[in-house]
Amino acid sequence: MSSLADRLKRALARKPGTSQAGLAAYCGVKAPSVSQWFSGETKTLKSSSLRKAAEYLGCSRDWLETGLGLPEWEGTIASSPTAEEPRPDYDSDWPFKSFNASDIRALPADQLQMIESYIRAFVDMSKLNNRAA
Structure with a gap:
């Protein structure tokens, strides 16, 4: 190393x-x-x-x-397409344009859990903000 x-x-x-x-x-x-x-x-x-x-x-x-x-x-x-150039395997229902679900599935379990907790926090915060508005 x-x-x-x-x-x-x-x-x-x-x-x-x-x-x-x-x-x-x-x-x-x-x-x-x-x-x-x-x-x-x-x-x-x-x-x-x-x-x-x-x-x-x-x-x-x-x-x-x-x-x-x-x-x-x-x-x-670094070689990922930009948001203006979706990946060929990009699914129109998938919310992210610079990577697809198979990229996420390829990550180790601990990283998947971390990503899930980050997204959960953003979703929960968004719901709270929408209720307060």
């Missing part, structure tokens, strides 16, 4: 116009901190820095943190 430093270097090298200084500015940290990330001195990033670094580098937060799976640019997320 690659180290955090290896993954950072790989992601930075593949995205033109990025730099360690740019990453530091985007993440709201000082340049010496980012230098420690790239040298391997830092083994893990704070959640906020990890999220910002993944956004800046255009990669999956999970991949950047653990090295597991594929970075977004090698997986289906």
